[in-house]
Amino acid sequence: MSNHTENPIALPVSETEVQEALPWQVVVLNDPVNLMSYVVMVFRRVFGYDLEKAQQHMLEVHELGQSILWEGELEKAESYVYQLQEWQLTARLNQDA
Known part of the structure; x- marks a missing residue:
């Protein structure tokens, strides 16, 4: 009779599980269409950012x-x-790999 105990850390993990577990980034790209003030407003509504943080991200995009x-x-x-x-x-x- 074997006294073998399984190590849960050694269990195989699927590639899908690994990919889903890694941090994902939401990236906005610059475009020639939207006004800067509009982009700031969207960042505030979608993410709840304050004006300063929304403007900082808008300038980074620009x-x-x-x-x-x-x-x-x-x-x-x-x-x-x-x-x-x-x-x-x-x-x-x-x-983010």
């Missing part, structure tokens, strides 16, 4: 071409991207 607005779990990140796209902003998901 000057650097993109800004990471949020990081976290996949489901919430997808929701944020969808909301931003509903407001006609160019947004995408990045995986």
Whole structure:
């Protein structure tokens, strides 16, 4: 009779589980269409940012071409991207690997 105990840490984890567990980034890209004041308003409504934080992200988008607005779990990140796209902003998901 074996006295073998399984180590739960050694259990295999699927690639999908690993990918979903990694932090996801909500990124907004610069576009030539939306006014800066509009972008600030959207950031405040979608993320609840105060005026200063929303303006800081808007300037980052304007000057650097993109800004990471949020990081976290996949489901919430997808929701944020969808909301931003509903407001006609160019947004995408990045995986922080």
